[in-house]
Structures are given as C-alpha cells and as structure tokens.
Amino acid sequence: MKTKNELFEKLWEVLYPGDPPREKKIDPEVREVIEHLYDLSAMPEPDYDGIWNRVIKDKAFKRRYVLRKMLKYAAVIALPLLLVLGGIFLLNQESTEVVPMSYERPKNAILLTMSDGSELDLRKVQQEYLTKEKVVEIRQDSTKGLVYETTTDDDTVQRYHVLEIPVAADFRLRLSDGSVVYLNSGSKLKYPIAFKGSERKVFLEGEGYFEVVKDEAHPFKVEVRNVEVEVLGTSFNVNAYPEKQGVQTTLANGKVRVTSGAKQVVLLPGEQASCLDGSIDVKKVDVREFTSWKDGLFIFNRMSLKEIMQQMERWYGLRIVFFDSEIEKYTFTGMIDKNLPAEETFKVIEKVVDVHFSLKGGNVIVTKLK
Numbered sequence: 001m002k003t004k005n006e007l008f009e010k011l012w013e014v015l016y017p018g019d020p021p022r023e024k025k026i027d028p029e030v031r032e033v034i035e036h037l038y039d040l041s042a043m044p045e046p047d048y049d050g051i052w053n054r055v056i057k058d059k060a061f062k063r064r065y066v067l068r069k070m071l072k073y074a075a076v077i078a079l080p081l082l083l084v085l086g087g088i089f090l091l092n093q094e095s096t097e098v099v100p101m102s103y104e105r106p107k108n109a110i111l112l113t114m115s116d117g118s119e120l121d122l123r124k125v126q127q128e129y130l131t132k133e134k135v136v137e138i139r140q141d142s143t144k145g146l147v148y149e150t151t152t153d154d155d156t157v158q159r160y161h162v163l164e165i166p167v168a169a170d171f172r173l174r175l176s177d178g179s180v181v182y183l184n185s186g187s188k189l190k191y192p193i194a195f196k197g198s199e200r201k202v203f204l205e206g207e208g209y210f211e212v213v214k215d216e217a218h219p220f221k222v223e224v225r226n227v228e229v230e231v232l233g234t235s236f237n238v239n240a241y242p243e244k245q246g247v248q249t250t251l252a253n254g255k256v257r258v259t260s261g262a263k264q265v266v267l268l269p270g271e272q273a274s275c276l277d278g279s280i281d282v283k284k285v286d287v288r289e290f291t292s293w294k295d296g297l298f299i300f301n302r303m304s305l306k307e308i309m310q311q312m313e314r315w316y317g318l319r320i321v322f323f324d325s326e327i328e329k330y331t332f333t334g335m336i337d338k339n340l341p342a343e344e345t346f347k348v349i350e351k352v353v354d355v356h357f358s359l360k361g362g363n364v365i366v367t368k369l370k
Contacts, residue, residue, distance in 0.1 A: 103342050103359055106317040108166035112146070115159035115193065122146065122171075133159065135194045136176055145172030150194050158196050164188045165206070168317035170293070175202075179220065182209040182294040185314040186241070207239045209294045212254075227275045230257045236267075237291045243310055246276035250290040298336040298345075305330045305353065305366065312364075316342045323367040327355055 109121040115133060122140065135155040136148050146163070165171045165183045173181045176194045183189055187206025201221040212220045214233025222229040224240045227247040234254020240247045249258050251267040258265050261278030272285045292299040300308055306328035309320040315338065322328050330353050336345055346357035346364070358365040 103316070103318075103362065105168040105315075105342075106166075106362075108168065108317075110166065110169060110171055111162075111164040113162040113164070115161060133193050135159075138193075144174055147174045148176040148193060150176045155194070159193050160190055161193055162188065162190045167314050175200075177215065177218075177220075178213040180211040184208065184293055204238055204240065206241055207237070207293075209235070209237045209291055211235045226260065226278075228259045230259070231255070237287075239290065241310075241314075243307075246274055248290070249273045249275075250285060250287055252287050252291060292335075293338065296338045298338055300332050300334055300336075302331045302333050304328060305332065305349075305355070308332060308349070309364075309366070312342070312345070316345075318342065318359075318362055318364050320364045320366065323365060327366055327368060330355060 107123060110123055112120045112122055114120070125140065135150060135152050137151050139147050139149075141147050163171070163173060163183065165185060165187045167186050170185055171183050173183065173189070173191075175181065175191060177200060179200075181189060181191075181202075184207035187204070187208060189205075189208060190203040192200075192202075195218065198218060199221055200215070200218050201223060204222055204224040208222075210220075210222065210231075212231050212233055212235070216232055220231050220233075222238055224238055224247050227240075227249075229236065229238060229249050231254060234256055235252040236254070236256050237250040237252070238247065239250075247260070249256065249267065250272040251269050253269045256267050258267060258273045258275065258280060260275035260280050263278060263280050265273055265280050265282055267273055267282065270284055270287055271282055272290070274281045274283075286301065289299050289301050298308075298311065306322075309322075309328075312318060313320055332349055332353050334348065334352060336348050340348075342364075343359055346359065350356060354369040356367050356369055358367070
C-alpha cells in the first residue's frame with residue numbers, strides 16, 4: 001500500500017509536470033477533477049469540508065475507487081494548495097504542456113491624496129511641475145522623487161497629504177522642511193504640506209527610512225500604531241508591517257527617543273527598539289540589514305525563508321506558497337540586487353538553500369530539493 005506522500009505525488013505530477021514539462025496524455029477523469037477544483041476555488045470564502053463533499057460526488061470518483069482514495073489523501077494533505085494550483089496549472093483541452101511564464105512586476109498606482117480629497121496617480125502625471133497648494137509648490141523629480149517647497153507662511157490651517165506606495169514599488173519624498181523620507185512597498189505616509197506649530201509630526205503605516213533636517217526648536221515625530229519616535233536630527237528606519245506584530249525602529253545615526261505606552265528609551269546608532277503591547281526591547285544590530293532596501297539591495301543575515309518571502313511578495317507583487325511548512329524555517333545569508341527580475345532573485349537563493357522555486361505567472365511554489 002502506498003504512503004500518503006506517494007499518493008499525493010501522483011496528483012502533483014499531473015498538476016506540475018516539471019521543467020521542462022513532460023508531455024503525456026492526462027486521464028480525462030483526472031482533468032475533470034482538476035477543473036472542478038479550479039471552479040470551486042472561485043468561491044470568495046471556501047468551505048473546505050463542503051468542497052470535498054462536493055468533489056467526491058463527481059462521477060470520476062464514483063467510477064474509480066483507487067483515484068478517489070488517492071485524491072482524498074491529497075486533499076487531506078493540501079486541499080487549499082490544490083485550489084491555488086488548479087488556477088496556475090489548469091490544463092487546456094488541446095495540450096498538456098505547461099509553459100513557464102516570464103514575470104514582470106505590476107505597476108499599480110502611486111497615489112497622492114491632496115488636502116481637498118482629490119487624488120493623483122504619480123505614475124501618470126508629468127515630471128516637473130505637478131501642482132500648487134496654497135502654501136507650497138509640489139513637483140516630481142527623476143532623482144529626488146516628490147518635492148515640497150514652501151512658498152508662503154500665511155495659511156493658518158494645517159493641511160495634510162497622504163502618499164500611498166503600492167506593492168512592487170518604493171518611493172522617495174522630500175518634505176517641506178527638507179527632510180527626506182523613503183517609503184517601502186505597501187506603505188502609507190500622512191504628512192502636513194507645510195509644518196506648523198512646535199513640532200513636525202507625520203503618520204506612518206508600513207516601512208519608511210527618514211533623514212531628518214535638524215531643528216531643535218521643532219522636534220520631528222513619527223507616529224506609527226501606538227508608538228512615537230521623536231528626533232532632533234538623525235537617520236533611522238521604522239518598520240511596522242503587519243507580520244511584525246509590533247513596531248521596529250533602527251537608528252543609523254544621531255539619537256531618537258522611542259515611546260510605547262508608559263515606557264521610553266533613547267537609542268544610539270546601531271541600536272534597534274522593538275515595541276509590542278507597551279513593552280520595548282533594545283538590541284544591537286547591523287543597520288544595513290534593515291536599511292539597505294532604500295539603496296536598492298536586499299541584505300539577509302540568517303533570515304528565515306518565511307521572512308524573506310514576505311519581502312518578495314511585497315516587492316514583486318507575487319503570491320508565495322510553501323509546499324511544506326518546514327521549508328519556512330530554512331535560513332539564507334546573502335546580498336541581492338533589488339532590480340533583478342524575480343526569476344534571477346530566486347536562482348540566487350536556490351544556489352545557497354536546498355529549495356526550488358516554481359514561478360508561474362504571479363504565483364510561486366516553494367519545494368524541497370530531493
């Protein structure tokens with residue numbers, strides 16, 4: 001009697017014939033099951049028990065006990081994965097060949113929301129002069145990104161803009177005080193078009209690197225979730241992506257004060273504060289690992305594949321599926337150019353780690369090497 005893994009491999013060979021693909025005739029009953037799974041995967045909130053009950057009623061299963069048993073084991077192991085694979089590897093009626101697709105990062109809108117609520121896609125507007133608010137002139141620059149320059153101080157109202165960076169992009173912004181902010185993929189920054197009052201405060205979601213112009217009379221503050229980072233003049237990185245389950249502040253130079261609830265710490269260069277539920281943990285780190293993204297590099301130091309793939313999903317706009325949860329714990333150390341195509345980035349990791357990446361469209365399956 002075959003093991004569950006052996007039984008699952010039979011179906012896997014149908015869904016993923018290898019690279020280069022092996023041409024062979026697929027049992028029409030197996031094809032029918034694959035198509036059935038793919039149709040069911042379109043459900044907005046799949047009920048996996050219900051899906052299986054519907055699948056086993058298919059006539060292909062009734063005619064073949066062996067096939068039914070094989071796919072039942074496969075479904076127990078990875079029915080959610082099959083729903084993904086059904087869309088990636090669905091075989092058409094005339095050919096069983098699976099052709100690897102070249103992948104290009106999506107170019108979603110880089111969205112700027114103005115103080116009056118109007119929106120601009122910065123990918124579509126002209127470079128040079130962009131627009132003019134009451135107290136600032138705003139332009140795009142090919143090297144400096146979005147630039148704000150104060151024209152007058154006679155506005156008594158604090159007006160805000162919101163800049164949203166989509167997956168598969170990053171962006172540079174120069175605020176009206178001259179401070180520079182680099183925003184990573186999937187991040188959002190709310191900021192005054194011109195700073196007023198005794199402090200300069202911005203609001204961050206996601207990840208940003210800040211190079212703050214020194215102004216002791218007007219401290220610069222970054223508010224993210226329930227954490228506040230206050231500086232006088234310094235360079236630092238703040239990471240508050242959802243998977244972090246907290247806020248991570250890494251100081252490149254200068255000094256920052258990190259406040260979380262009732263606790264407060266002052267960081268020195270090379271230190272990192274991790275804030276979660278009111279607590280603050282401080283440790284020494286290699287700053288480059290946490291700031292290299294703004295310079296077009298990925299630097300990983302014994303980082304788990306799970307954490308690395310979270311970055312790949314954001315940077316390339318991909319969906320990553322691990323064939324085995326054990327693979328998520330594998331680690332990788334190395335430096336990779338962010339401008340490499342996704343295929344080349346995965347090849348670099350494959351040279352070091354015993355895994356294989358199967359890239360089909362916007363989906364990636366990560367498997368162990370046998």
